[in-house]
Amino acid sequence: MESFDKFYRIFQKTLQNLYPEPKELENIFFLLTTHIFQCDKITILLRLSRKEQIDFVTYDKLIKKLWELKKNRPIQYVIGHTYFFGMKFIVNEKVFIPRQETEELVYWILQDYKKNFHHHHDAYIQVFDIGTGSGCISISLKKKKPEIVNIHAIDFDQEVLDIAKKNAKLHNVKISLKNMDILKEEIDPLIKRNKNYVHIIVSNPPYVKLSEKKILHPNILQYEPYKALFVPDETPLIFYQSISFWIKKRLTGIVYIYFEINQFIYLDIINFLKKMGFLNIEIRKDLQGFFRMVRAVYYAK
Structure with missing residues (x-):
């Protein structure tokens, strides 16, 4: 088992050179985690603050998506959707x-x-x-x-x-x-x-x-x-x-x-x-x- 805050640190370290703007990097983090955990941003923030554990299967998914991001693949393609006018749109x-x-x-x-x-x-x-x-x-x-x-x-x-x-x-x-x-x-x-x-x-x-x-x-x-x-x-x-x-x-x-x-x-x-x-x-x-x-x-x- 790995913790939320550990994944957050790895995420930041892996992508900070590709996305030097902190707000953009934070946004990508929340887009990825809310997609994987099928929850809202507040839930992710709570799990981070509590240093909750992530099961191995989910953690493996997160790491695989992180490596896609490291190869410059846009987050919208990584998670398969984006938002436009407040609506969800499938993209590839x-x-x-x-x-x-x-x-x-x-x-x-x-x-x-x-x-x-x-x-x-x-x-x-x-x-x-x-x-x-x-x-x-x-x-x-x-x-x-x-x-x-x-x-x-x-x-x-x-x-x-x-x-x-x-x-x-x-x-x-x-x-x-x-x-x-x-x-x-x-x-x-x-x-x-x-x-x-x-x-x-x-x-x-x-x-x-x-x-x-x-x-x-x-x-x-x-x-x-x-x-x-x-x-x-x-x-x-x-x-x-x-x-x-x-x-x-x-x-x-x-x-x-x-x-x-x-x-x-x-x-x-x-x-x-x-x-x-x-x-x-x-x-x-x-x-x-x-x-x-x-x-x-x-x-x-």
Whole structure:
């Protein structure tokens, strides 16, 4: 038998060089232990203070997970889930781990929904979540606004959509999951053509330039899906361009776009949207003070 406080000391010593920020390391510790013991943080704190014993089987599990963490594997992949908008989402190396910045993007949509969309009939509102990954954006919108009938979660990878499907089932929501590629303009079959429609296009596409690899944490580079992260240096706006051209060619009615963006090229994105005829362009900073989100409107004929 080993004690809680002994495991805590081993945990700290093993990972302190990888995660020098104490708060981050503490957070990882509690994510791991609450998962293994299926309890809350307060229970773990009590067991630590009492120096309670851990049985050999459980201790072995903890040590194995610790070695995974030592190899830079993100805690979310180690325990198989993460939290987004207060909800649990299944994740693995096939999907990008949902971040707080994307929560802020969803919150922006919900704020606007209250102000701008309430006077539209819900049947005439279509949401396209392009590059859905775990499905966190679509599922959160459906949970918060169940009255939205048409929510389309789109991804080019069927294995990714299988995870989104599991998450939709986990949260008991119905969304439309489609295996399509925006770079090949394959979204057309989903479109309902009507000048009365309001379309909400939301996307957190790949936007990290290959030359920016060096600024990323090793666990992102080693484990998170390459195709969900990177774009060529020569064409960093490729996904925003494809989505915008598709909107101009195929949609009718009012189109609201919400993009998560690369903070280093936000001016390029704004200039591109202006040239494409988007109006009311607004950019927002995330909680860290980086320009991370943009919203614009397009009136499609």
